[in-house]
Amino acid sequence: MTTINTALCSYGMSGHLFHAPFVDIHPDFNLYGVFERTKNIAEQKYPTVKTFRSLEEMLKDEAIDLVVVNTPNITHYDYTKKALEAGKHVVVEKPFTVTTKEAEELIALAEKQNVKLSVYHNRRWDSDFKTVQKVIAQGVLGDIVEAELHYDRFDPDLSYKTHKETPTEGVGSLYDLGSHLVDQALQLFGMPNSVFANLDVFRKDSKVGDYFDVKLYYDSHYVNLKSSYFVREPLPAYSIHGTEGSFVKSKADIQETELQKEIKPNTPNWGKEPESERGLLHTLTKKELIETEQGDYMTYYNGIAEAILNNKPLPVTAEEATQVITIIEAAFLSNSEKRVITL
Known part of the structure; x- marks a missing residue:
C-alpha cells in the first residue's frame, strides 16, 4: 500500500x-x-x-x-x-x-x-491547547495547584441536528464538548483518582444535558472542566495556577473558522491565532504575553499515515480515548448519586 x-x-x-x-x-x-x-x-x-x-x-x-x-x-x-x-x-x-x-x-x-x-481527538492540536501544554511542560508555574478548562457558548436555541437533541445514549454536552475537555485534561495531567460532577439542563424545551461542571481529583491538585450554553461574555478557556504563578489563555484556535470559509489546511499561516489572543503568564519574576503555538489538525492525519504505512505509534490510541469515556461515565454516576466516584 x-x-x-x-x-x-x-x-x-x-x-x-x-x-x-x-x-x-x-x-x-x-x-x-x-x-x-x-x-x-x-x-x-x-x-x-x-x-x-x-x-x-x-x-x-x-x-x-x-x-x-x-x-x-x-x-x-x-x-x-x-x-x-x-x-x-x-x-x-x-x-x-x-x-x-x-x-x-x-x-x-x-x-x-x-x-x-x-x-x-483533534483538539489536541488546537493552537490554544498546544500553548497551554508548552507552558506547563516548561515548569514555569511550579507545582500545579488548580486548573480550570472551559468550553462555553452562548447558544440558547436547540440544534437543528435532531440527533443531538434527542435523549438517547451518548447525547448531550458532556459527550459532545466534554470529551474534548476530558481528553485535554488527561493529556496534561493523566488519569485522576476520583470524579465529582454536576450536570444540568438550562435551555428552554431541551431534553438533553447542556451544562456540566466536572471536578477531577489528583494527589496534589484539582482540575475543573466546565461548559455552559449561557456564557455571553467568554471566560478564559484555560486558567492554570501553580506555586510560582498563573497562566490564562482564551479559546481562540481559528482552524474551524478557516475550514468554514473553505480555506484549505495547506494555506500559509494556517492555524495562526491573532497576536491579540496571546495568553498571559504571571509568575513570581515576570508578567508577559506568551506567543501562541500554531494549530494544525493535519498533525493527526500525518500520524495516521505513519501508523498505517510504517507501523508507527498512533497519534491518538483507542486506549486513551477509552479513558475519556471512563471519566464521562463516572461523571454521570456522580451526578445521579451525588457523590465522589473513585476510579
Whole structure:
C-alpha cells in the first residue's frame, strides 16, 4: 500500500470540515468514497469520490483501506465494529463510544483483525491547547495547584441536528464538548483518582444535558472542566495556577473558522491565532504575553499515515480515548448519586 484509500461514513459537518479537506490534500491519502443515503453532496466538491448508498455496500469495497466513522455518537460502536470486521483500519470521531465496555470490545476486535483503530481527538492540536501544554511542560508555574478548562457558548436555541437533541445514549454536552475537555485534561495531567460532577439542563424545551461542571481529583491538585450554553461574555478557556504563578489563555484556535470559509489546511499561516489572543503568564519574576503555538489538525492525519504505512505509534490510541469515556461515565454516576466516584 502506497496510498491510503479512505472512505467517510457521512458527509455532514464533520465530514465536510474536519476530515475531507485533510484527506484530500494529504499525499498519503486518497479520498476514495463517502456514504450518503440519498444525496451526492461530496461529489460536487470532490468529483472523483465514489458515493455509496449503504454502509454494507461501502465495506464490501476491497479497495478501501481506512474508514472514518463520523456519524452520530450512538452509531459509533456498531459502525466501527462492522468496519473492523471487514478488515478496515478505522478512525472514529469523538466520543469513541458511549460506554467503556463498548470501547474495550472494539480494541480487542482491532487487535484480533490486526488493523489500526484511532479516535479523532483533534483538539489536541488546537493552537490554544498546544500553548497551554508548552507552558506547563516548561515548569514555569511550579507545582500545579488548580486548573480550570472551559468550553462555553452562548447558544440558547436547540440544534437543528435532531440527533443531538434527542435523549438517547451518548447525547448531550458532556459527550459532545466534554470529551474534548476530558481528553485535554488527561493529556496534561493523566488519569485522576476520583470524579465529582454536576450536570444540568438550562435551555428552554431541551431534553438533553447542556451544562456540566466536572471536578477531577489528583494527589496534589484539582482540575475543573466546565461548559455552559449561557456564557455571553467568554471566560478564559484555560486558567492554570501553580506555586510560582498563573497562566490564562482564551479559546481562540481559528482552524474551524478557516475550514468554514473553505480555506484549505495547506494555506500559509494556517492555524495562526491573532497576536491579540496571546495568553498571559504571571509568575513570581515576570508578567508577559506568551506567543501562541500554531494549530494544525493535519498533525493527526500525518500520524495516521505513519501508523498505517510504517507501523508507527498512533497519534491518538483507542486506549486513551477509552479513558475519556471512563471519566464521562463516572461523571454521570456522580451526578445521579451525588457523590465522589473513585476510579
